[in-house]
Amino acid sequence: MRLYGLGRGDAMGDEVLYSFRAIGPMDFDVAAQQTTPWEWFDSSVDSINPSQANLKQSSPGQIPWWAKISFHDHPPLVFWVQHVFIKIFGENNFAFRLPSALLGILSVYLIYLIGRKLFSAKVGLMSALLLAVTVNHVFISRVGLQESYVILFFLLTLYWFLKSLTDPRYFIVTGVALGLGALTKYTTLIVAPIMLVYLVLFYRKLFLNKSLWGGVVAAVVVASPIFIYNLMLYKTVGHFDFQLSYIFGQHPQVWQSAPGKEEIGPLGARVWNFIPELINSNSWVLLLSFGLASVLSLSRLILGKIRLSRSKAFLIINLVFLTVLVLLIGPTRRFLAILTPSVVLSISIYYKNMLSHKNAVNIILAGIVAFEFFYSVNSQIFYYPKGREVWLYSKVRYENYNWGYNELKEFFDMELKNKMPELAFDSKYQFLASQQEKSLKRARELGFQPYPVLIVYDNLVANIPQLWILDRLQVYHGWPVIKAEDYLAFGNKNAFAQTYFIKPTDNVPFKNLPHLSKAADIVESDLVARGLKPQILKNKRNEDVFKIYKF
Numbered sequence: 001m002r003l004y005g006l007g008r009g010d011a012m013g014d015e016v017l018y019s020f021r022a023i024g025p026m027d028f029d030v031a032a033q034q035t036t037p038w039e040w041f042d043s044s045v046d047s048i049n050p051s052q053a054n055l056k057q058s059s060p061g062q063i064p065w066w067a068k069i070s071f072h073d074h075p076p077l078v079f080w081v082q083h084v085f086i087k088i089f090g091e092n093n094f095a096f097r098l099p100s101a102l103l104g105i106l107s108v109y110l111i112y113l114i115g116r117k118l119f120s121a122k123v124g125l126m127s128a129l130l131l132a133v134t135v136n137h138v139f140i141s142r143v144g145l146q147e148s149y150v151i152l153f154f155l156l157t158l159y160w161f162l163k164s165l166t167d168p169r170y171f172i173v174t175g176v177a178l179g180l181g182a183l184t185k186y187t188t189l190i191v192a193p194i195m196l197v198y199l200v201l202f203y204r205k206l207f208l209n210k211s212l213w214g215g216v217v218a219a220v221v222v223a224s225p226i227f228i229y230n231l232m233l234y235k236t237v238g239h240f241d242f243q244l245s246y247i248f249g250q251h252p253q254v255w256q257s258a259p260g261k262e263e264i265g266p267l268g269a270r271v272w273n274f275i276p277e278l279i280n281s282n283s284w285v286l287l288l289s290f291g292l293a294s295v296l297s298l299s300r301l302i303l304g305k306i307r308l309s310r311s312k313a314f315l316i317i318n319l320v321f322l323t324v325l326v327l328l329i330g331p332t333r334r335f336l337a338i339l340t341p342s343v344v345l346s347i348s349i350y351y352k353n354m355l356s357h358k359n360a361v362n363i364i365l366a367g368i369v370a371f372e373f374f375y376s377v378n379s380q381i382f383y384y385p386k387g388r389e390v391w392l393y394s395k396v397r398y399e400n401y402n403w404g405y406n407e408l409k410e411f412f413d414m415e416l417k418n419k420m421p422e423l424a425f426d427s428k429y430q431f432l433a434s435q436q437e438k439s440l441k442r443a444r445e446l447g448f449q450p451y452p453v454l455i456v457y458d459n460l461v462a463n464i465p466q467l468w469i470l471d472r473l474q475v476y477h478g479w480p481v482i483k484a485e486d487y488l489a490f491g492n493k494n495a496f497a498q499t500y501f502i503k504p505t506d507n508v509p510f511k512n513l514p515h516l517s518k519a520a521d522i523v524e525s526d527l528v529a530r531g532l533k534p535q536i537l538k539n540k541r542n543e544d545v546f547k548i549y550k551f
Helices: 015-022 037-041 050-055 077-089 093-118 121-133 135-140 147-164 168-184 186-202 204-208 210-222 224-237 242-247 267-281 284-302 310-329 333-353 358-380 405-415 430-445 463-477 484-489 514-529
Strands: 419-421 449-451 453-457 481-483 498-504 535-538 544-550
Touching: 015 077, 015 093, 015 463, 037 224, 077 093, 077 147, 077 168, 093 121, 093 135, 093 147, 093 310, 093 333, 121 135, 121 333, 121 358, 135 147, 135 333, 135 358, 147 168, 147 186, 147 210, 147 333, 168 186, 168 210, 168 224, 186 204, 186 310, 210 224, 267 284, 267 310, 267 333, 284 333, 284 358, 310 333, 333 358, 405 463, 405 535, 405 544, 419 430, 430 463, 453 463, 453 484, 463 481, 481 484, 484 514, 498 514, 514 544
Parallel strands: 419 449, 453 481, 453 498
Antiparallel strands: 498 544, 535 544
């Protein structure tokens, strides 16, 4: 469920913003509204902001060492891991999604270990079964986002923390896991107050244990790249990275937009949207099971029929802190995935403790697992889901869409195979010029043939796949790529022996901006007048998705 057809869905979301930079790795993604320190420090161009004119270096393109140990908007670990996988498997969807899938599988094992540690082997096994098949965790394991990493390091930290309560030597390993979580995404740090509250309530004597403070030191040491990066960034430009500057109310002029922050809305709207997004992110059977388990367990606790053990208190603390976190950052489907391990653990405890008849437990659990399996396959694996949305498949399925962008990438992979650009545009930044020169040097060593080609594209190519398919060719490999309106103003068209013009058909999304296509329409009309006919690319559904003119 996590590995089958992993690369076939088009890369249309934030996963491209990570994987594009992971190729280098390089903190640059052609975003004019959110520039990066690499751009600020590149003295081959004018300063991005007049107030930061002091950033220009005496040597062109000299980026300080500390600007390379993290990224302006996120900690570096996801980029580093994806870089390794891209090096091994190539620049493709499978490569940058595979780490998420593998970590998702490991998370299933970790929830088993945590369930066994807190309650029993049976609870651990039930939890693992549910997490293995529930749609939100399958979804988050099949995309190259950070949340699969976040869940893995969150669970890993909790597991070693639970072991530390009986053997404090494990606090050092707990600190290492926490530090790795901090290097993944700042939201992983929610595990720190969870552990702190649990220690204050039940294990205060451990605050006197040297191993606990050794674990704190270990976490700081492992996470040191983000501390060094932010301290140097503040010292140099007067603000922290994008995430921390937002938290501390800094508003740097170089970041004119705040992707992911502008859409979350006020707290009231987040609370209002929490339940609807929870329904969109999970199957109704899982949510019904969780609701039933919560209500009945709470009523039995109030009536005094069960006691609140330390293990159950630990689970409640987790759920409370994670819910608060989701409400603070916004209840989007990817963020709600961090709740799923605690949800399946709660369900497993209920079915283990509330139903006394073993056969009834097995039948009900088997029914839930079977439905979740079908629901996830229907949502994530099938191109065409069966039945009605919400009841038989989830809205969490965008990475399975096939708009034809993968086919467009395959087209250029074949057209440019064993070739290198004979002509290239000058780079705005020295670090880009250096990157392209490395690529060209390697191509020459491999004996690739020079190819004088120009790639022209319609603005209606969606910007995220444009970044992955077209900008990647130019930024990392030097192939000349321009928009249709720039092509019309381009004065040296004859320098290129071959030109490709790409225009989406009506089946490709984001066709609601017709004013952006005027230049492309002019180019296409001219090509048609010359008698040229396009090559039609089809997607896996046999739909016409792109027209490509070769001239």
